[in-house]
Amino acid sequence: MPSSTITRATVTRRGDRVFSGLSRGAGIAILVILAGVATFLFVEGRAGIFGDTEEMSGSDSFLQYVGPLVFGTVFAATLALLFAAPLAVAVALYISHYAPRRLAQTLGYIIDLLAAIPSVVFGIWGITVLAPLLTDNIYPWLNANLDFIPFFSGTVSTSGRSMLTAGLVLAVMILPIVTAISREVFLQTPRLHEEASLALGATRWEMIRQAVIPYGRSGVISGAMLGLGRALGETMAVAIILSPSDGYFWSVLTNQNSNTIASNIALKFPEAYGLDVNRLIATGLVLFAITFVVNALARRIANAGFSGADG
C-alpha cells in the first residue's frame, strides 16, 4: 500500500523533530537553570555587597563580614579532608584488594549507605553521641598535653560544640564519596600490571605500591577534591554542632569558632529581614564560587592524569 507508506513517512519525521527538539530543549534548559542560579544569586546578593552597611546588623563591610566565614568554611572542610582522605584510601584498598571477592560489592554498598544518611541526622548524632564522647575522653587530654600547638590551646568546650567535632562529623559525611571514587579507580588498575608485579615476587602491599597507587593517584586526588567540595557546602551538621563566634579562631577545641558560610546562612536566614537577607544571599554566591573552583580543579586533575576516572 504505497499511500500509507507516504503518510507514515511524514508522521515519523514530525515525531523525530518533536523528540529531538524536546531532548535538545532539556539540555538547553539545564544551561538556562545554571545561568539562572548565578544570575538570581547575583541580582539578590548585589544589594548585600554594595548596599548601605548601616542598615545591616554587624560588620562594616561585606569583606569584613564574609572573611571569617570563608576562613571557617575552608578550615572545617580541610580538617574533614585531613581525617577522611587517608581513611577513605585505606578503606577503598581494603574493599578493592583485601576483602574477599564475594563480599566486596556488599561492603561498597554499606559505605554508600553511609552517604545516604541525611545530614540533619548526622548533626544530631554528632552533638548527642560524638561530642560528649570526645569531650569526656580526648579533648581535655589534647588540651593538657599539646596546648603549645595553637590548635589545641584555649578553654576546652564542655559541650563539645567545637571545630574538631564539626570536622570529624564532616569527615564521616564525605568519606563515602572519596571511598567510592578511589575504589573505582583502584579496581580499574590493569590486571596485567598487577600480575606482572606479583610474578616478579612482590608481596601484595608491594604490588599495590608499584601498580595500583601510581595508576590511581590522580583519581584519588580528584576524589578527595570532590569530597572537599562536599564538605565546603555541607550545612546542617555544622549548623547543629558548631558554636559560632565572630572572628578568626585557630583553636579547634573551644566554644569560639569561626562559622562556615553554609551554616551561617542556615542559622540566620529564617529570622533575617531587609538587607541582611541580601547579604546572606551574597555569601551564598561566594560559597558557590569557592565550590565551583574546587570542583573544576578536581575535574581538571581527573582529566589530565587519568581519562577513566570520571567521578
Next chain:
Amino acid sequence: MTATEQTLTGAPSPSGASPLTAQQLSRASRVGIATASVLIGLGINAVLGEVRWGWVVVIAAPTFVLLTYVASRLVEGQRRAVDRVAAATATMAFLVVMLPLISVLWTVISEGASRLDGTFLTGDLRLTPEDLMAQRDGVAAGGAYHAMMGTLIITGLAAAIAVPLGLFTAIYLVEYGKGRLARAITTMVDVMTGIPSIVAGLFAYALFILIFGPGSRTGIAGGVALSVLMTPVVVRSAEEMLKLVANELREASYALGVPKWKTIVKVVLPTAIAGILTGVTLAIARVIGETAPLLIAAGVAQSANYNPFDGRMTSLPVFTYYQYVQPGIPTEAGVARAWAAALVLVIIVAVLFTVARVLAWILKPAGLR
C-alpha cells in the same frame, strides 16, 4: 640447597613442613597475637583503673599491628612484615569506618523508636492546651503528619521536574548531541553536581520572591530547589545506562525502517529502564533528606499544608532540625519527636535503597539476570 631441591621435586621435608609454608606465621600464632593484644589492652586498663571496653579496643588495635610486625619480621622477614601491617591497617580502617555507621543507626533506632507511634504518624504540631499539659506529664503528644505530607509533596514536585528534564538531557547527550552544545551541557551538569544544597535553596528563594513577593516561602520553591540538586544525578545515571545499550540494537531497529525517536522509545529506553529507574530512586533518596534548601525555600509550619503554591510547608528533615534546636517545653518531648522523625527519614532512605536494588534486578532483561 635442600630447600630448592625440595621445591623442585615437591617432596616433603624431613621435618614435615613444606618449604613454602615453613617460614609463614601460622594461623594459630596469628590468633595468639590477637589474644595477647586484647589481654594487653585489658591489662593496661585494669592497671589504670576501671576497664572500659572502648579503651581496650583503642589499645589492642595498634598493639596487634605492632606485635604482628615484630613476629612476622622475626619469622618471615622485613617485606612480609610490612605486607602484613598494610593488610591489618586496611582492615582496621574499614572497621573504624563501620563504627560511626553502626553508632548512627543504633542511636537513631534506640532514641526514635519510642516516639514512632500512632500520634506521631497522624498528629501535627498544633498542640491544644490539653496536649501541652499531657506533654508536661510525659505523655506523648504532637506528630509529624504535616511534615511527612510536606516531604511527599515537595519531593514529588522535585521528581516531576527533575526526572523528565534529566532523562531528556541524557537522551540528547547520548543519542543526538555532538559538538559544542553537548560538551557545554556535559560541563554544566558537572558544575551542577557540585552546587552546595544551600545555594540551591537560595536560588529557589530568590526566584520565587519575584513571583510570590518578598519573604515568601512555599512548597514549590522547595521542590524547585531540590530539582536543581536532583537533575544532575538523574542525567549522570541515565547517561551511563543509555551508553550501555548496545549499538547493534539501534542499528537493527533502523535497518527495519523504524524512525529514530521510535527506536529510542521502543528499543533503547526499555533496554536501559532498569538502570534508569535505579538511578531515579537513588536520586530521590539523595534529596529526600536535604534540610538546608528547604529551610530556606519552604520554611516551617505547624500543620499540614497541601497547597505548594501558597504558604510555608514543613518537610521531615526541617521538622527534625527545629524539633531538636527549638524543642519547646519540656525539652524531652521535642527532642523525642526529632529522633522519631530522624528514624522515619532513615527508614525511608533504606527502603528507597532496597527498592533501587530490587528494581535493578527485576527489570533487567531476562537473559542478563
